[in-house]
Amino acid sequence: MKLRLHLLVLCVIIVFLVYNMANYQHRQTTLEAKSRPFDTMTVSDSAVVKVSEKAVDRIGYLPHGIVEPHSDMELKPLWLTGSAQSQQRSKKNDRSLIAIAAGINQKKTVDAIMKKFLPENFTAILFHYDGNVNEWNDLPWSKSVIHIAASNQTKWWFAKRFLHPAVVSVYQYIFLWDEDLEVDNFNPRRYLSIVKSEGLEISQPGLDSKLSEVHHRITVRRKNVTFHRWVEGMAPVFSKAAWKCLWHLIQNDLIHGWGIDYKFGYCAQGDRTKNIGVVDSEFIVHRGVQTLGASTRSKDVTRSKNTPPLLQKTAQVQKTRVRAAGLDMRTKVRRKSRSELQDFQKRWDRAAREDRTWVDPFSHSRRKRRNRIQQ
Secondary structure (H helix, E strand, O other): OHHHHHHHHHHHHHHHHHHHHHHHHHHHHHHHHHHOOOOOOOOOOOOOOOOOHHHHHOOOOOOHHHOOOOOOOOOOOOOOOHHHHHHHHHHOOOOEEEEEEEOHHHHHHHHHHHHHHHHHOEEEEEEEOOOOOHHHOOOOOHHHOEEEEOOOOOHHHHHHHHOOOOOOOOOOEEEEEOOOEEOOOOOHHHHHHHHHHHOOOEEEEEEOOOOOOOOOHHHEOOOOOOEEOOOOOOOOEEEHHHHHHHHHHOOOOOOOOOOHHHHHHHHOOOOHHHHEEEEEEEEEEEOOOOOOOOOOOOOOHHHOOOOOHHHHHHHHHHHHHHHHHHHHHHHHHHHHHHHHHHHHHHHHHHHHHHOOOOOOOOHHHHHHHHHHHHO
């Protein structure tokens, strides 16, 4: 009788231990899946073959350990010396990414940006919206960055297709910048130090008000302060967590990205009044160069003394036509942008209305602001 009682107690203990081990393993698998972005897709095909519960979390019929969980945008050389290997290992720690949509006409400005960022443990990508890659080869850093070319596309189009959160998951911060930014008064290391200390999930440098084209006055640099709140879409900087949200906010079929910066707060990982801001002490100049739809620069032969009069006249006519065509294209670009802004807002309103489980965390502050305006 005592033996049976002891066996029963032993069985209960064993069942209890097995249950706790299984529960612990399940929690670990869940946490591991969250930290391994490439290891979360599953395939279940019970109609073909009955698989165990453990196999349900697999990708196809691959063994679990074969999937490398992390990726990056680092260039992988075909061979490495010992010193190069140690350099590769050191680059993996606390890296950030800068991606710029660039045309050859802004080569000088982009060169100055790269000279500031690349020495500070940054990986760089140039999105060539004019399709011109070869003319960048004479710059000493050109072979150390990634070049992606697609004609007449915006940075949001490029970012949606080439900066998937799983691919850039090793980078702590993602800088998604325009090409027409001057960085004489900007230091990436000091900037990130402020962003980290203040807990800014989404940020941007302040704008020099005297030299910049300013779209929103609140982005203008304030003197004698370190930072203030608000961000525009021209020079945003995202934390890894914020970018994972923002990437989903970028629409697959809308390319201009108008209106996205007004929704940044929903990706701020908490209180947007605290987690979003402009860093005033590290500021830039936004030149406001019109690129998409504008004509490319060419040599002006109309002013050359050695050019025959007939050729000068022909060149002047062609130049006038190019300017007119460029103006017309810019008008079309603006119309397209406004149309996409309306489409984006309609989608947001529809999604907010149809998602019964969604609660707008900022509706209270929006009502207060509306009432204040009415008063």
